[in-house]
Amino acid sequence: MTTAVLAPPRRISLRRTLRHGLTLAWRNISQLKHSPEKLIDSTLMPIVFLVLFLYVFGGAVQGSTHAYLQMLLPGLVAQMAMFATMGLGTALNEDIHKGVFDRFRSLPIARSAPLVGTILGDTVRFATSMVILTAFGSLLGFRFHTDPLSVLAGFALAYVFYLAVSWISVLIGLVAPSPETVQGLAFLWVMPLTFGSSIMVADTSTMPGWLQAWAKANPVSHLTESLRALMLGGPVGNHVWYTLAWAAGIMLVTFPLAMRMYGRRA
Amino acid sequence: MTEVIRAEGLQKRYGATRALDGVDLSVPRGSVLGVLGPNGAGKTTAVRTLATLIKPDAGRAEICGFDVVRDAVQVRAKIGLTGQYASLDEELTGTENLVMIGRLLDFPRAEARSRARELLARFRLTDAAGRAVKTYSGGMRRRLDLAASLVNRPEVVFLDEPTTGLDPRARNEVWDTVRAVVAEGASVLLTTQYLEEADALADRIVVFDHGKVIAAGTADELKAGAGRQTLVVRAKEAHRTEQLTAIVAQLTGEVPDVVAETGLVSAPVADSGVLASLIRALDGASLGVTELALRMPSLDEVFLTLTGHSAEQSARAEEKITEGSLA
Ligand SMILES: Nc1ncnc2c1ncn2[C@@H]1O[C@H](COP(=O)(O)OP(=O)(O)OP(=O)(O)O)[C@@H](O)[C@H]1O
Ligand SMILES: [Mg+2]
Numbered sequence: 001m002t003t004a005v006l007a008p009p010r011r012i013s014l015r016r017t018l019r020h021g022l023t024l025a026w027r028n029i030s031q032l033k034h035s036p037e038k039l040i041d042s043t044l045m046p047i048v049f050l051v052l053f054l055y056v057f058g059g060a061v062q063g064s065t066h067a068y069l070q071m072l073l074p075g076l077v078a079q080m081a082m083f084a085t086m087g088l089g090t091a092l093n094e095d096i097h098k099g100v101f102d103r104f105r106s107l108p109i110a111r112s113a114p115l116v117g118t119i120l121g122d123t124v125r126f127a128t129s130m131v132i133l134t135a136f137g138s139l140l141g142f143r144f145h146t147d148p149l150s151v152l153a154g155f156a157l158a159y160v161f162y163l164a165v166s167w168i169s170v171l172i173g174l175v176a177p178s179p180e181t182v183q184g185l186a187f188l189w190v191m192p193l194t195f196g197s198s199i200m201v202a203d204t205s206t207m208p209g210w211l212q213a214w215a216k217a218n219p220v221s222h223l224t225e226s227l228r229a230l231m232l233g234g235p236v237g238n239h240v241w242y243t244l245a246w247a248a249g250i251m252l253v254t255f256p257l258a259m260r261m262y263g264r265r266a
Numbered sequence: 267m268t269e270v271i272r273a274e275g276l277q278k279r280y281g282a283t284r285a286l287d288g289v290d291l292s293v294p295r296g297s298v299l300g301v302l303g304p305n306g307a308g309k310t311t312a313v314r315t316l317a318t319l320i321k322p323d324a325g326r327a328e329i330c331g332f333d334v335v336r337d338a339v340q341v342r343a344k345i346g347l348t349g350q351y352a353s354l355d356e357e358l359t360g361t362e363n364l365v366m367i368g369r370l371l372d373f374p375r376a377e378a379r380s381r382a383r384e385l386l387a388r389f390r391l392t393d394a395a396g397r398a399v400k401t402y403s404g405g406m407r408r409r410l411d412l413a414a415s416l417v418n419r420p421e422v423v424f425l426d427e428p429t430t431g432l433d434p435r436a437r438n439e440v441w442d443t444v445r446a447v448v449a450e451g452a453s454v455l456l457t458t459q460y461l462e463e464a465d466a467l468a469d470r471i472v473v474f475d476h477g478k479v480i481a482a483g484t485a486d487e488l489k490a491g492a493g494r495q496t497l498v499v500r501a502k503e504a505h506r507t508e509q510l511t512a513i514v515a516q517l518t519g520e521v522p523d524v525v526a527e528t529g530l531v532s533a534p535v536a537d538s539g540v541l542a543s544l545i546r547a548l549d550g551a552s553l554g555v556t557e558l559a560l561r562m563p564s565l566d567e568v569f570l571t572l573t574g575h576s577a578e579q580s581a582r583a584e585e586k587i588t589e590g591s592l593a
Contacts (some may be wrong), residue, residue: 010339016372023369031357034398042464091491099353103414107370 017110019178024104024117028091032124041087042125046080046133053200054140061201066141073137074154074227075199078220079161080129082194088122089173089182092115097179111262119166126162130155147233157243161223164247167254174261197221202228221245269398270295270453271316275325278311278477281377285311286322287477293453293470294424298444300468301457302569307474309457311469313426316455317347346420346452350427352411356400360410363399367417385413389443405436412443418568422449425456429463441467472571477537481572484590496561497540498532502554507531510555513547535560 058065271293368378
């Protein structure tokens with residue numbers, strides 16, 4: 001009897017976990033391949049927001065839409081990074097309710113693999129909105145003013161931030177009783193973070209004091225300011241560090257919590 | 267090791283509900299245990315606990331010698347689980363679902379593909395292999411779910427109501443699969459509400475009610491424990507039914523049941539010696555019969571006796587069976 005001799009390993013190595021994560025990311029991407037219409041929001045949102053903000057606020061805020069566009073686009077990169085995480089929680093919650101997660105949990109894989117896989121698979125969403133945003137922005141007259149390396153560093157920073165914020169969405173997806181609740185909660189935390197920031201206005205001094213304080217501390221503002229510096233030039237200051245620190249902080253809190261909820265969810 | 271599943275005193279509560287209230291189970295290697303019980307008896311909770319999906323509040327369980335809480339990862343490497351509700355990715359095709367599971371089990375890409383192909387063929391899903399699961403019928407889903415739990419050639423297979431909602435043909439197919447899996451050396455724990463199913467597949471049966479095992483034994487032992495056998499007889503000539511009824515009444519000391527339309531006369535009997543006396547009596551009266559049988563109580567009758575609504579009834583049944591069939 002061969003089965004009795006070979007005891008299965010007790011722990012799952014990091015390498016195997018990563019491979020399992022990639023397999024599950026492949027699962028998400030296959031889903032998108034079968035129904036590409038699921039990417040429609042990631043495709044249209046950058047266009048809609050770009051056009052709306054540009055022509056509604058452009059004249060009022062900056063005097064000219066062309067000048068405003070230069071300032072707005074890096075902000076929209078930050079906004080799209082936030083919005084790209086919103087579908088995650090809903091998808092996870094549906095997986096739990098449809099029993100797909102029961103299958104994963106009965107397999108000898110690390111607990112984090114399905115969560116990591118879902119986030120990695122959803123990178124497609126992030127990438128799509130970034131490409132569309134940049135392409136459509138250029139069409140309207142946006143230009144990067146720095147070297148390609150800085151621009152790349154900017155998108156990388158946005159991606160790191162997206163990965164961290166994804167865990168908030170994952171956590172909500174794990175605890176919420178239904179996909180609809182996830183949707184509602186997503187608006188509650190994404191909107192204040194996104195719009196209570198310097199995304200649309202570089203100058204926050206006209207805001208009331210409490211909002212100014214919020215916008216100043218808001219990690220989305222730090223990300224936006226980092227992106228403006230990296231894409232348009234000018235001093236980066238401490239914004240990149242603040243952004244990275246926020247990303248690390250968010251991960252440190254939400255990852256262990258998510259793992260616990262995942263283990264407990266029966 | 268001879269026992270692949272061993273559970274002692276498993277308990278699980280949900281608020282005031284005792285889903286499991288001290289369950290002991292033991293399944294020898296290569297055998298099939300049928301877990302029989304009405305809705306809410308705790309069957310699914312037991313399966314999910316043994317398959318490491320939920321942790322028991324008290325008690326312990328081992329699968330192939332590995333503790334379901336402490337050694338959950340090792341347990342998962344040994345088991346295959348088909349839950350009560352399909353756990354498939356509806357958006358993916360049948361092939362993609364199985365390849366994904368193969369890859370998660372560390373099969374190389376090519377092997378994951380060939381294993382998927384093999385299982386799809388075995389479950390007659392080759393034609394639907396490239397279609398999204400959301401287009402599958404209920405029976406096809408069940409079969410794919412079953413296939414998904416066999417990718418790793420598990421030593422222990424859990425099937426939670428594997429045939430609920432299937433038509434008779436699909437049910438027979440699932441039965442054949444279960445038998446094939448056992449023939450390949452796996453052990454199976456299956457839950458069911460169909461007594462016929464437990465009778466057909468299981469070597470041993472445990473009956474659950476309110477989170478407790480209220481009876482255990484082979485199908486025959488349970489039947490014997492549930493009560494007396496029934497004598498069934500029918501006269502060749504319909505007009506002699508009355509005379510036949512009188513003979514049966516005299517021999518058994520009971521008032522026989524007579525079905526007027528079919529002429530079927532039946533009565534409960536205490537011991538099978540009655541059969542010989544009856545044949546002599548019929549001979550003496552020159553009364554020809556077309557049907558003569560001593561019927562064991564059906565599992566349905568067993569089931570009703572054991573899970574009858576009053577708690578008192580359940581308690582009595584428990585006593586009777588622990589005396590009679592647990593040897
Ligand atoms: N997650 C849960 N939360 C609350 N109560 C639960 C939960 N899971 C099970 N229960 C309760 O525990 C009891 C046993 O449920 P279980 O699903 O194990 O029964 P079952 O024998 O599988 O029933 P069925 O034949 O209907 O599938 C039921 O009363 C059920 O309501
Ligand atoms: Mg059940």
